[in-house]
Structure formats: structure tokens, C-alpha cells
Amino acid sequence: xxxxxxxxxxxxxxxxxxxxxxxxxxxxxxxxxxxxxxxxxxxxxxxxxxxxxxxxxxxxxxxxxxxxxxxxxxxxxxxxxxxxxxxxxxxxxxxxxxxxxxxxxxxxxxxxxxxxxxxxxxxxxxxxxxxxxxxxxxxxxxxxxxxxxxxxxxx
Amino acid sequence: xxxxxxxxxxxxxxxxxxxxxxxxxxxxxxxxxxxxxxxxxxxxxxxxxxxxxxxxxxxxxxxxxxxxxxxxxxxxxxxxxxxxxxxxxxxxxxxxxxxxxxxxxxxxxxxxxxxxxxxxxxxxxxxxxxxxxxxxxxxxxxxxxxxxxxxxxxxxxxxxxxxxxxxxxxxxxxxxxxxxxxxxxxxxxxxxxxxxxxxxxxxxxxxxxxxxxxxxxxxxxxxxxxxxxxxxxxxxxxxxxxxxxxxxxxxxxxxxxxxxxxxxxxxxxxxxxxxxxxxxxxxxxxxxxxxxxxxxxxxxxxxxxxxxxxxxxxxxxxxxxxxxxxxxxxxxxxx
Numbered sequence: 001x002x003x004x005x006x007x008x009x010x011x012x013x014x015x016x017x018x019x020x021x022x023x024x025x026x027x028x029x030x031x032x033x034x035x036x037x038x039x040x041x042x043x044x045x046x047x048x049x050x051x052x053x054x055x056x057x058x059x060x061x062x063x064x065x066x067x068x069x070x071x072x073x074x075x076x077x078x079x080x081x082x083x084x085x086x087x088x089x090x091x092x093x094x095x096x097x098x099x100x101x102x103x104x105x106x107x108x109x110x111x112x113x114x115x116x117x118x119x120x121x122x123x124x125x126x127x128x129x130x131x132x133x134x135x136x137x138x139x140x141x142x143x144x145x146x147x148x149x150x151x152x153x154x155x
Numbered sequence: 156x157x158x159x160x161x162x163x164x165x166x167x168x169x170x171x172x173x174x175x176x177x178x179x180x181x182x183x184x185x186x187x188x189x190x191x192x193x194x195x196x197x198x199x200x201x202x203x204x205x206x207x208x209x210x211x212x213x214x215x216x217x218x219x220x221x222x223x224x225x226x227x228x229x230x231x232x233x234x235x236x237x238x239x240x241x242x243x244x245x246x247x248x249x250x251x252x253x254x255x256x257x258x259x260x261x262x263x264x265x266x267x268x269x270x271x272x273x274x275x276x277x278x279x280x281x282x283x284x285x286x287x288x289x290x291x292x293x294x295x296x297x298x299x300x301x302x303x304x305x306x307x308x309x310x311x312x313x314x315x316x317x318x319x320x321x322x323x324x325x326x327x328x329x330x331x332x333x334x335x336x337x338x339x340x341x342x343x344x345x346x347x348x349x350x351x352x353x354x355x356x357x358x359x360x361x362x363x364x365x366x367x368x369x370x371x372x373x374x375x376x377x378x379x380x381x382x383x384x385x386x387x388x389x390x391x392x393x394x395x396x397x398x399x400x401x402x403x404x405x406x407x408x409x410x411x412x413x414x415x416x417x418x419x420x421x422x423x424x425x426x427x428x429x430x431x432x433x434x435x436x437x438x439x440x441x442x443x444x445x446x447x448x449x450x451x452x453x454x455x456x457x458x459x460x461x462x463x464x465x466x467x468x469x470x471x472x473x474x475x476x477x478x479x480x481x482x483x484x485x486x487x488x489x490x
């Protein structure tokens with residue numbers, strides 16, 4: 001039995017270009033702080049749970065919706081579900097959170113939330129994603145972790 | 156200047172350490188976490204060391220540990236939906252009873268002041284009251300479904316059989332047994348926080364309650380009994396609890412735990428911004444509108460979120476904390 005996707009025919013966008021490597025990037029003496037582009041590169045290729053497309057191609061994640069503060073050790077990512085009643089919103093948010101949790105140094109506080117006004121249950125989804133105890137419990141669920149790993153795995 | 160001096164950092168757990176709990180005499184403490192183990196620590200000379208490791212009691216994260224008031228029993232609440240009771244009647248700590256019934260994660264466990272009652276709560280939105288029915292026997296007295304979301308914490312009143320619970324539904328509820336039909340009922344709902352209430356602590360009289368929340372505030376609640384002098388109208392026979400103080404602007408992230416020292420009256424908070432803060436009630440504080448002052452902020456108390464703080468019950472101003480970073484730290488508070 002296959003479940004019909006919430007949004008059967010989503011808008012698809014072009015992939016962006018790869019990050020340009022500047023001369024300072026290769027200079028060992030320059031400290032490279034984390035920047036928005038770097039965070040974007042970590043999450044742009046996460047797969048949508050329902051479509052064979054990446055979150056970037058669906059404009060679920062965009063570089064402009066990422067804020068990094070190296071001094072405060074915070075990374076805030078807001079993502080935009082393709083439709084306001086997307087039932088996958090929590091799973092998408094969780095995948096972003098898990099990917100950043102694994103990829104970033106532990107000093108960072110990662111906040112993942114739905115872009116304002118883009119989801120019917122925005123507050124409920126955000127509260128769930130911000131509750132680290134519930135996230136920890138979710139990540140002990142092997143079925144869920146498998147699904148998340150499938151989303152995160154770069155194809 | 157009040158300060159927190161680090162006495163020792165303790166490693167030993169793998170992953171998140173969720174909770175630490177002092178033995179009632181303050182010479183031993185227990186810790187638990189993501190690695191599904193409970194460790195018992197005590198002092199050897201000047202150093203705190205692991206004395207016992209309790210394994211195989213739980214299949215998943217152990218969220219909280221709690222000593223019975225007599226100090227002979229240790230209860231552990233786990234994401235595996237069970238609560239285990241450990242004792243060392245055989246000479247070493249063993250799990251001799253397992254409380255089952257919650258549908259999923261158990262988030263908290265607490266013993267009543269007499270040690271005759273036990274309470275648990277969890278993700279399934281319920282609060283359970285258990286009675287110690289005999290040696291290694293526990294009977295469920297009541298299942299309370301007053302909350303409509305995940306229940307994060309249960310704490311008993313320091314001297315009466317009154318239970319308090321804090322929830323993801325932003326409220327705190329109090330319960331007591333109705334002497335007429337022996338039924339447990341919700342006697343008060345404390346509503347004021349804007350997000351999840353993570354933890355709560357009674358003061359030594361039990362007439363005040365401090366709560367901490369994901370809304371980054373701490374609130375102090377005061378009990379107004381029927382016919383109180385202040386003229387607060389109490390329509391029911393049960394007391395009314397009013398929020399008499401909100402500490403806002405101090406915490407920059409979610410406040411995960413709060414402890415109220417019954418010897419010194421000092422409040423301490425554990426916060427998602429890695430900071431431990433100590434608050435003291437001002438001397439000219441009006442009981443109906445108390446003032447609490449921040450007297451100590453320990454920046455970078457841990458490398459990650461602080462999950463739990465607790466004062467040594469013997470009043471020596473020793474403080475325990477634990478964190479997502481896998482460490483337990485012991486502090487000496489110096490005023």
C-alpha cells in the first residue's frame with residue numbers, strides 16, 4: 001500500500017550552484033567560522049520524505065532562512081513546508097535537526113522551526129522540534145531513525 | 156560576591172546525563188542518563204568516585220532517579236515505559252520491583268514524604284500514584300488524566316501527601332486524596348507559563364512553589380488557604396495558588412530545572428544556555444509580592460545544556476549539576 005503524498009505536484013526549483021572556494025578558504029592561517037552557506041550545504045541535499053527531490057529543490061530550505069551566530073554558538077534554521085497542511089513537517093524538521101546535530105560541533109545550539117505563517121500547526125510543530133527530551137526519545141525509535149537516515153543520506 | 160566554585164567534574168556516563176539525585180543524608184548521590192545506567196557516587200578522601208553501576212534495569216534512556224526519604228530505595232524512571240525500584244537488602248543494589256502501566260516514556264518519579272506513596276508521570280499525559288503495598292509490592296492507587304499533554308515532572312509536597320505535576324501543556328497541577336472516597340483528584344491548576352513547564356520545587360514550608368519553563372521564566376506561586384488574612388477569595392474548600400512573582404529576563408533559553416534549598420532558601424536554576432544561576436529572596440520582600448535577586452551566574456557551568464541542579468540536603472551549600480555534555484559537576488556555593 002502506498003500512501004498518496006500530501007502535495008502530489010509540488011513546485012520544483014533549480015538547484016543552486018556549488019560554493020565558490022575563495023583564496024582565504026585555502027589559507028591555513030585564516031580561521032573559517034561557520035557561515036550560513038556552510039549550514040545550507042549541510043542540509044540542502046536532505047531528501048524530501050515523499051518526493052525524489054531535495055529540500056533545496058522544493059525550496060523547503062533556503063540560505064536566506066539560516067542565521068548563524070558564531071559568538072553565541074547558535075544556528076537558527078527555518079524551513080518552509082511545500083503546503084500549509086503538510087503532515088511531514090515534523091519529520092522534515094527532525095531530519096534537519098538530526099543532520100545538524102551530527103555534523104556541527106556540540107557547542108552549537110540548533111533551533112529548527114517552520115517559517116512564520118507557512119504551516120497550519122506552526123506552533124505545535126515548533127514546540128515539538130524544540131523539545132529536546134522528545135527529540136531524544138524519538139531518536140531512540142529505530143524505525144524513525146531509519147526513515148530519518150534515508151532522508152539525510154545523499155543520493 | 157557570591158560565587159560557585161567547582162569542586163570536581165565527574166565523567167563516567169556516555170552521552171547525556173539527565174538527572175542527579177542526592178541521597179537524603181547527602182553523602183551519596185545517584186546519576187542517570189542516555190547510556191541506560193545508574194551510577195552511585197560517594198566520596199573517597201577528597202574525591203567523588205563511582206561506587207556502583209546499576210545496569211540492565213532499563214532498555215532505554217533513564218530520565219530520572221529518586222531516593223526514598225529513608226534512603227533505602229532508589230526509583231528510576233525510563234523512556235522504556237517502566238519505573239524500577241532498587242534496594243540493597245541483599246547487600247548490593249538490585250532491582251526488586253518494576254512498575255509498569257505507562258503507555259510510553261516515563262519522565263519523572265517522586266516519593267511522598269512518608270515514603271508510602273510514589274508517583275510517576277509520562278508522555279502518555281498521565282500521572283500515576285502508587286502505594287507501597289508490602290515488601291517489593293506496589294499497587295496503583297490512581298491514574299490521573301488531568302493534563303492534556305506530556306507530563307514532565309512530578310514532585311511531592313515536603314510534608315503533606317499533596318502531589319504537583321508540570322506539563323508540556325504549560326500548566327502545573329496539584330492533587331490530593333479525597334478522604335471521603337479515597338479518590339485522588341486535581342485540586343488546583345496553576346496557569347501562567349507560556350510554554351512547557353519543565354520542573355518545579357516546593358520551599359521548605361510547602362506553601363510556596365517555584366516553577367521553571369521553556370518560556371525562559373521562573374515563577375513563584377503562593378498558597379492562599381481558605382479564610383486567608385490577605386482576603387484572597389477562596390470559593391472551594393481547597394486553597395488557591397497564585398503566581399506572586401515572575402523572574403523574567405534572566406534566562407536566555409529554556410529553563411530545565413529548579414531547586415529550592417530547604418536549609419538556606421536559595422533558588423538555583425539549570426538552563427539551556429549552559430548557565431547555572433542562584434537567586435536569593437530579598438530581605439524586605441513582601442510575601443504577597445516577593446522579590447528575588449540574581450546573586451550568582453556561573454557562565455559556561457557546562458559545555459552544553461544544564462539538565463538538572465540540586466542542593467545537598469544537609470545544607471552545606473554543595474550543588475550538583477549535570478549536562479548534555481556527559482558531565483556531572485559538584486560546586487561549592489560561597490556567598
